[in-house]
Amino acid sequence: MTxxxxxxxxxxxxxxxxxxxxLDANGGLIAARAGRAIEVxxxxxxxxxxxxxxxxxxxxWEDDMTALAKRPDVDVVVELVGGSDGPALTLxxxxxxxxxxxxxxxxxxxxxHGMELAAxxxxxxxxxxxEAAVAGGIPVxxxxxxxxxxxxxxxxxxxxxxxxxxxxxxxxxxxxDFGGVLKAAQDLGYAEADPTFDVEGVxxxxxxxxxxxxxxxxxxxxxxxxxxxxxxxxxxxxAQADALGHVIRLVGQAEMQTVKGEHRLFQRVQPVxxxxxxxxxxxxxxxxxxxxEGNFVGRLLFQGRGAxxxxxxxxxVADLIDIARGNAVPAFSLPVAMLEEAPAADPxxxxxxxxxxxxxxxxxxxxxxxxxAMRDAGVSIESMIQxxxxxxxxxxxxxxxxSHEGPESAVAAAMRLLEGSPSLAEPPLVMPLLG
Amino acid sequence: MTxxxxxxxxxxxxxxxxxxxxLDANGGLIAARAGRAIEVxxxxxxxxxxxxxxxxxxxxWEDDMTALAKRPDVDVVVELVGGSDGPALTLxxxxxxxxxxxxxxxxxxxxxHGMELAAxxxxxxxxxxxEAAVAGGIPVxxxxxxxxxxxxxxxxxxxxxxxxxxxxxxxxxxxxDFGGVLKAAQDLGYAEADPTFDVEGVxxxxxxxxxxxxxxxxxxxxxxxxxxxxxxxxxxxxAQADALGHVIRLVGQAEMQTVKGEHRLFQRVQPVxxxxxxxxxxxxxxxxxxxxEGNFVGRLLFQGRGAxxxxxxxxxVADLIDIARGNAVPAFSLPVAMLEEAPAADPxxxxxxxxxxxxxxxxxxxxxxxxxAMRDAGVSIESMIQxxxxxxxxxxxxxxxxSHEGPESAVAAAMRLLEGSPSLAEPPLVMPLLG
Numbered sequence: 001m002t003x004x005x006x007x008x009x010x011x012x013x014x015x016x017x018x019x020x021x022x023l024d025a026n027g028g029l030i031a032a033r034a035g036r037a038i039e040v041x042x043x044x045x046x047x048x049x050x051x052x053x054x055x056x057x058x059x060x061w062e063d064d065m066t067a068l069a070k071r072p073d074v075d076v077v078v079e080l081v082g083g084s085d086g087p088a089l090t091l092x093x094x095x096x097x098x099x100x101x102x103x104x105x106x107x108x109x110x111x112x113h114g115m116e117l118a119a120x121x122x123x124x125x126x127x128x129x130x131e132a133a134v135a136g137g138i139p140v141x142x143x144x145x146x147x148x149x150x151x152x153x154x155x156x157x158x159x160x161x162x163x164x165x166x167x168x169x170x171x172x173x174x175x176x177d178f179g180g181v182l183k184a185a186q187d188l189g190y191a192e193a194d195p196t197f198d199v200e201g202v203x204x205x206x207x208x209x210x211x212x213x214x215x216x217x218x219x220x221x222x223x224x225x226x227x228x229x230x231x232x233x234x235x236x237x238x239a240q241a242d243a244l245g246h247v248i249r250l251v252g253q254a255e256m257q258t259v260k261g262e263h264r265l266f267q268r269v270q271p272v273x274x275x276x277x278x279x280x281x282x283x284x285x286x287x288x289x290x291x292x293e294g295n296f297v298g299r300l301l302f303q304g305r306g307a308x309x310x311x312x313x314x315x316x317v318a319d320l321i322d323i324a325r326g327n328a329v330p331a332f333s334l335p336v337a338m339l340e341e342a343p344a345a346d347p348x349x350x351x352x353x354x355x356x357x358x359x360x361x362x363x364x365x366x367x368x369x370x371x372x373a374m375r376d377a378g379v380s381i382e383s384m385i386q387x388x389x390x391x392x393x394x395x396x397x398x399x400x401x402x403s404h405e406g407p408e409s410a411v412a413a414a415m416r417l418l419e420g421s422p423s424l425a426e427p428p429l430v431m432p433l434l435g
Numbered sequence: 436m437t438x439x440x441x442x443x444x445x446x447x448x449x450x451x452x453x454x455x456x457x458l459d460a461n462g463g464l465i466a467a468r469a470g471r472a473i474e475v476x477x478x479x480x481x482x483x484x485x486x487x488x489x490x491x492x493x494x495x496w497e498d499d500m501t502a503l504a505k506r507p508d509v510d511v512v513v514e515l516v517g518g519s520d521g522p523a524l525t526l527x528x529x530x531x532x533x534x535x536x537x538x539x540x541x542x543x544x545x546x547x548h549g550m551e552l553a554a555x556x557x558x559x560x561x562x563x564x565x566e567a568a569v570a571g572g573i574p575v576x577x578x579x580x581x582x583x584x585x586x587x588x589x590x591x592x593x594x595x596x597x598x599x600x601x602x603x604x605x606x607x608x609x610x611x612d613f614g615g616v617l618k619a620a621q622d623l624g625y626a627e628a629d630p631t632f633d634v635e636g637v638x639x640x641x642x643x644x645x646x647x648x649x650x651x652x653x654x655x656x657x658x659x660x661x662x663x664x665x666x667x668x669x670x671x672x673x674a675q676a677d678a679l680g681h682v683i684r685l686v687g688q689a690e691m692q693t694v695k696g697e698h699r700l701f702q703r704v705q706p707v708x709x710x711x712x713x714x715x716x717x718x719x720x721x722x723x724x725x726x727x728e729g730n731f732v733g734r735l736l737f738q739g740r741g742a743x744x745x746x747x748x749x750x751x752v753a754d755l756i757d758i759a760r761g762n763a764v765p766a767f768s769l770p771v772a773m774l775e776e777a778p779a780a781d782p783x784x785x786x787x788x789x790x791x792x793x794x795x796x797x798x799x800x801x802x803x804x805x806x807x808a809m810r811d812a813g814v815s816i817e818s819m820i821q822x823x824x825x826x827x828x829x830x831x832x833x834x835x836x837x838s839h840e841g842p843e844s845a846v847a848a849a850m851r852l853l854e855g856s857p858s859l860a861e862p863p864l865v866m867p868l869l870g
Contacts, residue, residue: 018731022585022731025730025731026585026586026587026730026731029585029587029652030584030585032652032769032770032773033580033584033585033765033768033769034584035770131582137583137729137731137732137733137735138582138735139577139578139581139582139583139735142574142577142578142581142582143574143577143578143582143737145468146574146577146581146753146756146757147566147573147574147577147578147753148572148574148749148753149465149468149469149752149753149756150457150461150464150465150468150748150749150752150753150755150756151461151749152461152464217464217467277717279717279738282712282714282717294572294749295460295461295745296453296457296460296461296572296745296746296748296749297572297739297740297745297746297749297750298572298739298740298743298745298746299739299740300572300573300574300737300738300739301736301737301738301739302578302735302736302737302738303714303735303736303737303738304732304733304734304735304736305732305733305734308733310730310731310732310733311731311732311733313585313731314583314585314586314729314731314732315732317584317585318581318582318583318584318585320585321581321584321585322581325762325763325764326762326763327760327761327762327763327764328760328761328762329760329762330468333468334467334468335467335470338467
């Protein structure tokens, strides 16, 4: 065995503490697999005194975490601070600029600054690894960038946010509305005090942008992800989906389209009606799942726990074992200069069936107005359900329409025709059907 | 880019031809990801003249495939000949002994000689890789040996044979019996002319033994796998399982048990009743799936196409990309000397519910005899169904019993009590329940 791989840990929240516990619990096995020991040398966090249930006395402490990047006794900086910019980004730049490999669980930072950091790593011949940034403990970065590396990936989709999936499956099993389930999830620690990034789809979009770059060989383009979240989904939508043989899941989807010989990248996070016999429908609670379709391998599915200290620590230490073994893979599986800048695709010609839910005033002529808009926009209606009783005890009632397969542009046109209609109590909610 | 990685291909069946087609179709992408081109230099197969739909004119031809191992212009030998011994093993030994890395899809050879070949590879500092040997295109060798490398794996199970899974799901959807479905599968090319290795569980056992070694850090011990296949399953069993909320799948399972501080390895391939809400129940047709439970990562599921030229070629080329990138991982994720020789576990104290099916003469006293055996062996009966009508138009009728949770040893004792009973038209069929 050669000398140990010496790491510095920035951030001692649940994941940071989990990494220390994992290295401690499985240290012998990890050293045997890695070919050398992996040793924590120094740590940094906001508060030194806080009780984290782990013994930090063997590690050097740095009040200023950027000092970790300057220590001559450190090979790898592990960044577990979080946040797309600020201290995490400063530390990442200083680590790679200062000759240290970087391992991070920071999806926001990689989604926003992944290209810059990958270029910096490449320039200095250092590893930049972020398995823990996407789908917790599931080795999907490795699965796409190495396991499926021989394939042109044609399509990628998955359940990338455990909080949303937990909330949706709780709504399913309890019949409760979004607000109540979110509150319960917060009380249980399954949702953050400020849940915006999770429930509005931003966290899933960070992960999707990273996976898309890796799968399609494109530059990370988080800004081009079309994002909608789950906060507008009602118990009645879940019940309606159930009656149609579907469940509702927040799904991130990416596809490479070729239009007149030019590549266009489609990236979207949105709630979707998933047919009950589709593998994603069985993904319950805080589980994540990613499906990738390669031109030789066919459909691959990776599934597991998408968050939590154990799974995330497992991914961080897998990255460290790779580094200890001396295994080098470009951060996005291709040299940065070869990552293609693909413009965003026009989603209008995507074909599919759509669920459209309207909250309407219970008065004559409303259905005629909605169906006329469908007709004028060329949307063919497969089924329509109007609930006879007011929804949630409110005056407006719910009308749900499922379209036959057709282009998204027609559905969008129908929605534009209905925009601002006094018949609608709120903007319509549109979700595609999958499977 | 450095010089190309030069490969020699032994065996030009569907997988060999698939590798050539894949390198041709995705060559640019593969070279970009690998950091250098991957070039076929020489090939060998039984018949030179056979039309395989691929152009071999650019490659040197060797009538004697062991000559591939001696060519100075070759870096890696890719063995796609098959068979646990014979020419494949000779070639593998000569390749590794002669300074060439070895990539193989040969599960039988790795299950029988994996330790010897891994030691040889290690001794010469060469790569030995076999992603394609297990579960087709699914990167499960990489997933366990690298992606989950930080974990102590506690349990591993999965659907490892696509032919059996195809037959079982066809029996499910058509209600037909084993023989008829097998015949149809053979006509479609989904089952071999001699299907013994597949339907009797040997192929799945090869794969299980490899995965168990990788997951638990033990020496491959194929001989210790307890194997039963699917040829005795009747349409009536599938119908019975369905009525119980289950489907039947051929499942490989491995577990590390600790008895008085000593490790014992449990390895078994057998048909199992899988609850319909378990992820493995949704694995249909020729799909494979592997579940691994790690002590930090929790439950991981890998799923995809388990066979076929495209998926298998994808796995072979993924191994080649790893070698081209210079990434080295021990064949079984640990140095050979560290792989533990764990004795086989005694399955008797494993707890579970069991499905027991008896084919009995329709005469008084039979049920009393069976239930008395259950009582005397301490098996508690949860439910019992006797079909009123003769099975398949034959005289004997079918009795199905599901036990409450209890030790396997009790079920085995009950079977021993009934051994040779004139009431039974054939030995009972016992399958555990999963989920």
